[in-house]
Every structure is written in C-alpha cells, then in structure tokens.
Amino acid sequence: MTIWFVTVFPEMISAYLSESMFKKAVDNDLVTFHVWDLRDFTQDKHRQVDDKPFGGGAGMVMKPEPFFQAHDRLEELQGDKPFKVICPSPQGKLLTHQGAVDLANGDDIVFFCGHYKGIDERVMENLVDEEISIGDYVLTGGELPALVIADTIIRHIPGVLNSYESAESDSFADDLLEGPIYTQPREYRNLQVPDILLSGNHGKIDEWRYQQRLARTKERRKELLKAKTGKNDVGGKNG
Ligand code: ADE
Numbered sequence: 001m002t003i004w005f006v007t008v009f010p011e012m013i014s015a016y017l018s019e020s021m022f023k024k025a026v027d028n029d030l031v032t033f034h035v036w037d038l039r040d041f042t043q044d045k046h047r048q049v050d051d052k053p054f055g056g057g058a059g060m061v062m063k064p065e066p067f068f069q070a071h072d073r074l075e076e077l078q079g080d081k082p083f084k085v086i087c088p089s090p091q092g093k094l095l096t097h098q099g100a101v102d103l104a105n106g107d108d109i110v111f112f113c114g115h116y117k118g119i120d121e122r123v124m125e126n127l128v129d130e131e132i133s134i135g136d137y138v139l140t141g142g143e144l145p146a147l148v149i150a151d152t153i154i155r156h157i158p159g160v161l162n163s164y165e166s167a168e169s170d171s172f173a174d175d176l177l178e179g180p181i182y183t184q185p186r187e188y189r190n191l192q193v194p195d196i197l198l199s200g201n202h203g204k205i206d207e208w209r210y211q212q213r214l215a216r217t218k219e220r221r222k223e224l225l226k227a228k229t230g231k232n233d234v235g236g237k238n239g
Contacts, residue, residue: 001104001157002032002083003150005143006070007113008037008049012143021151025160038113041069050116059117067112067123074110080125083108084129087119088145090138092131095149097172103149104156111150113142175228177221179212 005013013035015021025031039047043065050060074083084107093129103109112119112128124131134145154160154171171178182193196208217224 001030001152002034002108004034004036004074004083004108004110005113005146005150006036006038006067007143007146008038008115009113009141009143010037013113013147021154021160025038025154025157026160030152030157030159035069038066038070041066041134043069053117057117061117062114062119062123064120064122067127069117070112071127078108081108083110085110085112085127086130086146086149086228087112087114087124087131088134088149089118089131089144090133090136092133095132095134095152096135096179097152097170100149101154101156104153109150109153111142111146113146115141143220170220175217175224176213177224179209179216 007013017026017033017035022031022033026033044145048063049066050062053059053061073083084103086103086109088111112123129135132145132149134148139145164211182197186193194208195204200203214225
C-alpha cells in the first residue's frame, strides 16, 4: 500500500513516520509513504495556500488550486492504479475499527490535510472521496488526525504487527475493551498480581480474562455491549 500526505507541515508528518511501527512497516517494504508539501503545488511567488472566505467571515480558507495540482500529479503517477483521497475533518464519518480494516484492504490512500477554517468546497466535492473524523472535538489541523488514521490502518496490513501484537486481538476487534495485564514482579509495594494468573490453568485464565473485559466494557463503555448484543447484558465467554 502507498500512503501520501499532502500538507503544509511536512516535517510534522515525516518526524512521526521515521519511528516505531511506521518505520518498521517501511523498512519491511509493507507500506510506502510520500509526504508532499502543498506549497510545492502553488504557482505564485509567495507560495500562498489560503485566502479570505468569499462572503466574508473570520478565518482563512485553503485555496483549491494547489490541491487540484497535487491531484493531477497523483493521477499521472498512479495511472490506472486507483487511490482514495481522505480528508480528515470533524464533519466526517467517525473513524472505527471496522473502518480502518476496510481502508487497509482497499486502495492506496492520499490524505489532504486541512488547516485554518477548512478547504474550499470545490476540492471537497470533486477530489475528496471520504471525510473522516477521529472524534467529536476540533483539532487545529489535519496532520494529527491523518497520522492517527494512517496508524490504525497500517496495523491491519499483514506483517506490520507480529502475531503477539496481532490486530485481531485488539480491543474493538470484538467490541470489547482490553482487560488488565500484569508482568513481573509478582508483588510490588504489597500490590499483588491476581492469583488466577499464576495458577497455570489456562482454561480458567481465559475465562477470567474474558469476564474482566466484559466487566470493564460494561463499566466504561456500556454502549459497545448494546451494539454487540442489542441488549444491556451478555452472558459468559461461550454464551
Ligand atoms: N480536523 C480537525 N478536527 C478533526 C477531527 N476531530 N477529526 C478529524 N480531522 C479533524
């Protein structure tokens, strides 16, 4: 998969891509990233990417031309290979686990990162395939949400995570939150690891872990259980 970021702050993106899972995905040839500076697609000497809104009002609007120019270049590069243009936006559809899985199984992706008041509607209508929100709050720009969306997408590309970290065992893969986890030492400042985890009985441990996940989901995110079962309560691991 190839993922582009079209942004006025390319260094913000590049810094993040050069570490951890993003770096591993690139080093293992699983994903290719390109970071494009939107100003490289301007034609004026000030490399202007925004202007005042028609009709008046506060704030600046990102101009259409640089996005159209960038899109032309993408079409040239991709030829027949399809790509999906995503614009992170609080007006978009809310990002979910399943949405990320679908994107990971789909076409190459281009993020148009907006700033200021937003992007000229002609870009949104004619070039953007999907607006995605990462939550009901407003951020100052599209870079962080684009990275968030890219992060959750690449986790679902085979080989990016090892089998232990596997995306299939994520919270939300089955609409349940993760339960508590522990490591050495068994006792610290008189704080104990639950006995069950030291019992060696893996059947019982699995059931305990499942019950912990259910209890935590019920306490913190009841609506996930409702979505899963259509009611408030769910039974045991097999029920
Ligand atoms: N841009 C600004 N706020 C955002 C949000 N909540 N999600 C996605 N993109 C955004």
